[in-house]
Amino acid sequence: MQTVIKIKDLCKKYKKRYILKDINLEIEKGVITGILGQNGSGKSTLMKIISGIEKPESGEILINGAEPGISTKSQVAFLTENNQLYDWMNINDAIKFHQDFFEDFDAQKCGKLIDFMDLSENYKIKKLSKGMLQRLRLSLTLGRNASVYLLDEPFMGIDTITRDKIIKAINSYYCEDSCILITTHLISEVERILDRVAFISDGNIALTGDCEQLRYEKNQSIEDMYRKLYV
Numbered sequence: 488m489q490t491v492i493k494i495k496d497l498c499k500k501y502k503k504r505y506i507l508k509d510i511n512l513e514i515e516k517g518v519i520t521g522i523l524g525q526n527g528s529g530k531s532t533l534m535k536i537i538s539g540i541e542k543p544e545s546g547e548i549l550i551n552g553a554e555p556g557i558s559t560k561s562q563v564a565f566l567t568e569n570n571q572l573y574d575w576m577n578i579n580d581a582i583k584f585h586q587d588f589f590e591d592f593d594a595q596k597c598g599k600l601i602d603f604m605d606l607s608e609n610y611k612i613k614k615l616s617k618g619m620l621q622r623l624r625l626s627l628t629l630g631r632n633a634s635v636y637l638l639d640e641p642f643m644g645i646d647t648i649t650r651d652k653i654i655k656a657i658n659s660y661y662c663e664d665s666c667i668l669i670t671t672h673l674i675s676e677v678e679r680i681l682d683r684v685a686f687i688s689d690g691n692i693a694l695t696g697d698c699e700q701l702r703y704e705k706n707q708s709i710e711d712m713y714r715k716l717y718v
């Protein structure tokens with residue numbers, strides 16, 4: 488399988504404190520990877536580095552052979568923790584906004600996702616509930632034909648039914664030519680769609696591998712492995 492993201496000996500510090508230390512990770516095409524770890528373990532920081540928003544102190548990171556920056560921006564679709572949509576917009580405006588902004592944005596695909604998420608293009612952003620807004624933001628992110636999808640806490644503040652909807656959308660609408668990285672604390676819900684996992688602890692990758700293989704070797708669910716690692 489083709490490597491999309493290659494991370495070698497990557498370190499990141501804020502002020503004098505190392506947040507990520509000697510991270511080594513390879514992410515291949517067609518793979519959904521869970522980046523798991525406790526609060527403050529550096530998951531979002533890693534996502535930001537992959538997206539090019541943050542720069543590492545040292546080490547190497549390559550997205551399809553290029554360092555994160557202007558050239559890789561068009562290859563990486565990032566669902567951040569923050570809402571970047573304006574209140575005055577309706578959903579149709581948000582779609583047009585993304586279409587103008589991202590060359591790889593596929594309005595038709597996004598339209599299908601919006602239908603799937605039970606949203607309508609004339610809904611006003613300011614009137615959307617938190618869950619509806621998250622469904623919209625995910626539709627806009629997956630509506631791009633990117634090579635890498637970074638989904639940082641896609642289930643934050645989301646009810647169980649909506650979570651299932653989001654998981655189905657992730658599973659059905661992503662293309663095998665790309666890879667997805669998901670950070671989440673809702674491991675049991677997401678476990679079924681993860682192909683691989685990387686547990687971050689104290690700034691290091693404490694454990695990584697193929698989910699199926701890890702479950703077989705350890706005779707445990709990914710959630711149980713998480714509990715064992717972090718107690």
Ligand SMILES: Nc1ncnc2c1ncn2[C@@H]1O[C@H](COP(=O)(O)OP(=O)(O)OP(=O)(O)O)[C@@H](O)[C@H]1O
Binds near residue numbers: 501526531533
């Ligand atoms: N811009 C920044 N300046 C200084 N410290 C930062 C900055 N961003 C993050 N940190 C610190 O880096 C550490 C890792 O943060 P990060 O947001 O990557 O963790 P996380 O694993 O995503 O946490 P959570 O699960 O709570 O979202 C935290 O201690 C945080 O306070």
